[in-house]
Amino acid sequence: MAVGERQVGNLPAGKTRMVGRRTELAEIGLLFAGAARLVTLTGVGGVGKTRLALEAAAGLQSRFRDGAWLVELSPLRRGGLLPHLIAEALPLADQTARPVIDVLADYLADRELLLVLDTCEHLTDACALTVQALARAAPGLRILATSRRTLNVPGEEVLTVEPLPIPETDDPAAAQADAVVLLGERAAEHVPGFKATDAGRAELIALGRRLEGLPLAIELAAARLGELPAKELTERLDDRFAVLGETDELVCGADPPWHQALRTAIGWSHQLCSPAERLLWARLSVFAGTFDAEAARQMCADAHLAAERITDLLAALVDKSILTWQPTGGGERYRMLDTLREYGADWLRRLGEEDELRRRHRDHYRALAHRADAGWMGPDQIAWYDRTVAEHANLRTALDFCLAEEDGHSALDMGGALWFFWLACGYLGEGRHYLDRALQRCPASGPVRSKGVWTGGVIAMGQGDSDAVARMAQEFRAGAEAAADPASLIAVAHLEGTHLLLCGEPAQVATVFDAVPYTQEHGGAYTGARFLAWMVRTYxxxxxxxxxxxxxxxxxxxxxxxxRGERWIRAFADYVQGLAELGLGRLDEAATHTRTALKGKAVLHDSIGIAMALDLLASVAAATGQGERAARLLGIGQRIWDTIGRSQAGLPDRLAAREACERQARKTAGDSGYEAAFRKGVEDSIDDGLAYALHQT
Structure with missing residues (x-):
């Protein structure tokens, strides 16, 4: 992307105005304008570190050629996947088997960007190691972290985020104090027509003082102003302070300790919830990231909490600011702030339900993985794509729980069913992380291990790791031959044929596939393998x-x-049709089929498929004498290949075809014309590049 063309990054659009923090914003800017490489915002839970970091990053974004990027760490329970999470946040879809930290270091080496690592306190050791490794490799990288604890990295600049200023007196100017202004704004959001009268301002000032300027405490209190006037609310909080040492003492291990006012506000909100609301709050704490109402019903309902009440209880928790409601393209979802989740988790432990709810969470998402596997090769494929991506944090948490409990069987069962998620949705590295560990913990032969081994081979195939594909194929064949199941034998052929293709032996690939009935429907656990085999044989x-x-x-x-209503493999069929038409000299037909393939791959964000289609469109353009168009398309494709890490998917004939396209385009456009057009393609945004590629010339 050209410098100054537009800001880049993945920062969320601000939904509410941030009150105050002008001094802190200026100080963060000054630190990064100087020599600071890492600035860590510390402070108690609920003080507003995340909102301040996002506001600062939005203001600093234009200073960085490659933008500002947010990495939300709260859904991640273990540090082993930290580099994967950073890679997912960046426009980086590396599909190789290289260590992800090395991939990140190479990607960031010549870039100038701001990385926001939000909520580091539970992963401080992993964050410290990662930050140091990336800082050494990337001189243009700056990192803004939020954490209740410092990362203890050499050169770290620490800025403690204090509560909002609160008025010390009751004079009229006190109403302009940041804490009181925020309280008034949030009250207006919760109470239609709310206005602070002259008499009411004094009560708001007293309430803001009692809440000690903590934004989360203010949010929780404001949500209650529709039920209680500010004066009564303040009096109740005063009562809570008096008994704080006797009730609702949290055992959170937070460092530094939670602020008393925040603990009081949360405990008071908890006390004012109905027993059913409190129970649901506790049970919902096992979710990571976001969740939907159906998951809440299936996991949280029992004899003590009727399923038909869950929807109304969720709405009540939203009204009380315990949950945040998030409309999405795939339906309504809910999120709980980390501080409130920790409170709920503590109560879940007190109730003695933590282990049971974590097992329910595991079972729910294992069942979801199997439903998605069964439905992937059908008309609901895009819906399953959206659903599994939205549930990514919960799928990851369920797998982590299995591995932490030494439940390798469940981890392998779930990881094997998610083959499509690892391959088609672009999470190959993470899939390998989980499958390798699950295979180690589940050595017993059987259908679950067989599916896990095949999935491991599919992942290795996507990464171009031919040796690993061969190993997985060898193990998988033994089980498939014993089962004598046609679908399993097709799955074997897929792995063995793919290994030969990666080794540049297409004639042998044809022999392998022609020995199995891959065009026939056999049902069972390997429907996806049948279509993958058909796809490779066609290619x-x-x-x-x-x-x-x-x-x-x-x-x-x-x-x-x-x-079947399937879209992912269909787009690849369109791509091969484009290759065939180009080979037959029917260039208009080749362009039409390839553009159709590109549209299909773009719907599912299939980076490899998109890049391959762009390369093919470039070959068509070169064949029609459009040298500069071919060069620009190659540049657009190169921008994507650079994020994947393995050009042309490691296929020897595609590498040769790209080199031939470049030679032909240079011959037509000339070296200077080629270089200028190629550079324009590389600098195009992905959206602009795709629009250009899909434009019919």
Missing amino acids: VHTSLGEFTEAAAAAAALRAECVK
């Missing part, structure tokens, strides 16, 4: 120069996908 026709056969095979595969 191999083009590697062998059999373009007429490739076109016929692609048409048959596409027809089967259309019949």
